[in-house]
Amino acid sequence: MTMSSIKIECVLRENCRCGESPVWEEASKSLLFVDIPAKKVCRWDSLSKQVQRVIVDAPVSSVALRQSGDYVATVGTNFCALNWENQSTLVLATVDKDKKNNRFNDGKVDPAGRYFAGTMAEETAPAVLERHQGSLYSLFPNHHVEKYFDQVDISNGLDWSLDHKIFYYIDSLSYSVDAFDYDLQTGKISNRRSVYKLEREEQIPDGMCIDVEGKLWVACYNGGRVIRLDPETGKRLQTVKLPVDKTTSCCFGGKDYSEMYVTSARDGLDSEDLLRQPEAGGIFKITGLGVKGIPPHPYAG
Numbered sequence: 305m306t307m308s309s310i311k312i313e314c315v316l317r318e319n320c321r322c323g324e325s326p327v328w329e330e331a332s333k334s335l336l337f338v339d340i341p342a343k344k345v346c347r348w349d350s351l352s353k354q355v356q357r358v359i360v361d362a363p364v365s366s367v368a369l370r371q372s373g374d375y376v377a378t379v380g381t382n383f384c385a386l387n388w389e390n391q392s393t394l395v396l397a398t399v400d401k402d403k404k405n406n407r408f409n410d411g412k413v414d415p416a417g418r419y420f421a422g423t424m425a426e427e428t429a430p431a432v433l434e435r436h437q438g439s440l441y442s443l444f445p446n447h448h449v450e451k452y453f454d455q456v457d458i459s460n461g462l463d464w465s466l467d468h469k470i471f472y473y474i475d476s477l478s479y480s481v482d483a484f485d486y487d488l489q490t491g492k493i494s495n496r497r498s499v500y501k502l503e504r505e506e507q508i509p510d511g512m513c514i515d516v517e518g519k520l521w522v523a524c525y526n527g528g529r530v531i532r533l534d535p536e537t538g539k540r541l542q543t544v545k546l547p548v549d550k551t552t553s554c555c556f557g558g559k560d561y562s563e564m565y566v567t568s569a570r571d572g573l574d575s576e577d578l579l580r581q582p583e584a585g586g587i588f589k590i591t592g593l594g595v596k597g598i599p600p601h602p603y604a605g
């Protein structure tokens with residue numbers, strides 16, 4: 305099953321304060337990702353190894369492909385369109401207008417082209433924040449915003465089962481990976497339950513993605529690893545350790561989505577930590593996992 309030819313390489317030493325939301329863009333053979341507090345969206349060309357960067361006017365917590373070309377992103381408490389060429393953003397919708405200390409966090413597009421993203425209170429230090437301030441939302445292709453629930457601490461990893469009947473979700477401070485029944489037609493969720501509780505050494509669950517076998521990959525913040533979970537049995541199937549502690553999110557990309565890309569963070573590390581993990585804040589590529597991912601869905605609006 306698990307081949308012992310796993311290779312981990314830091315492909316880009318970007319020194320992200322908080323790298324997040326890796327997304328593979330097949331058309332350009334590039335990896336998109338954000339650095340949230342740096343207000344930066346990056347596009348790393350895997351062929352030329354060059355990076356392009358767009359600075360926006362507020363913390364940018366996720367980026368996604370857009371069917372009509374270009375991208376969408378969550379910036380502050382806005383769902384935005386992102387024009388790469390002009391380096392400009394256009395607000396499509398705003399959430400949490402009554403919560404001035406909130407911002408969006410992780411986001412991803414569902415198989416029907418809706419952009420899901422949740423919010424959180426701004427942190428005073430990593431994982432230190434006013435609790436229960438966040439909510440989960442989605443932006444429909446017609447720019448209507450649906451609110452699903454509130455009382456979220458740190459809205460994070462999200463993805464859908466291969467048959468589109470289950471929505472997986474992480475509220476980091478619950479230390480749980482949850483599942484909901486999903487209705488792709490309406491975008492409605494129901495019947496929340498936990499499918500995996502993190503073990504102490506796994507630390508804080510952050511970004512997540514699914515593979516072609518329907519198993520979940522979760523990046524463990526402070527845990528320096530990605531773990532592979534079977535959401536049906538609730539068992540961990542595999543642990544892949546990385547040379548940095550603050551692993552934040554993961555996605556599949558590269559040839560036939562056979563490679564995994566992992567983002568990481570530098571914020572919260574002291575100078576001693578940084579000497580031991582000089583690649584913190586970099587982008588890592590894992591090869592030899594022996595399982596592939598699926599292409600990201602583009603926003604349909």
Ligand SMILES: O=C(O)[C@H](O)[C@@H](O)[C@H](O)[C@H](O)CO
Pocket residue numbers: 322324340409410427429430431432458459460476508510525552
């Ligand atoms: O990127 C995120 O998801 C949050 O914005 C980050 O701040 C950290 O991951 C969080 O502190 C760990 O729980």
Ligand SMILES: [Zn+2]
Pocket residue numbers: 324409410460461510511552553
């Ligand atoms: Zn995250």
